[in-house]
Amino acid sequence: MANRDECKKKVYVNGDVYTLPLRMKPPSKMPKEALAFFREKGRIGGRMRAANLSASERSEQARKAVQVRWAKRAEEAKQMKGKK
Structure with a gap:
């Protein structure tokens, strides 16, 4: 399992900075690299959340x-x- 700090990383793509939670650009205008990063971090967050549920x-x-x-x-x- 990843810790919370790992999920707060920044992604630098073509001089733009993307962080979680993403509120800067709609997903249709984001680079593929940034989308892939956030998709993976979302999976980690979902696993962490599920692990904490009964x-x-x-x-x-x-x-x-x-x-x-x-x-x-x-x-x-x-x-x-x-x-x-």
Whole structure:
């Protein structure tokens, strides 16, 4: 696991400085190197967060995610049915 200081590193790309949390440029205008860096750091942060949750908290969050996913699919099916 990475520590919190490792997740606060800066990325220098073509003279621009990118740090977490990113609030400088939208992702569509960021260099690929900076996007790759932040994607990896986000994975580390997610793992750290999951490690600090109890089994019941992780289960509850997974249950909510499944409910949201199924609700989206039901809405998409309803829209497709309406288009016919």
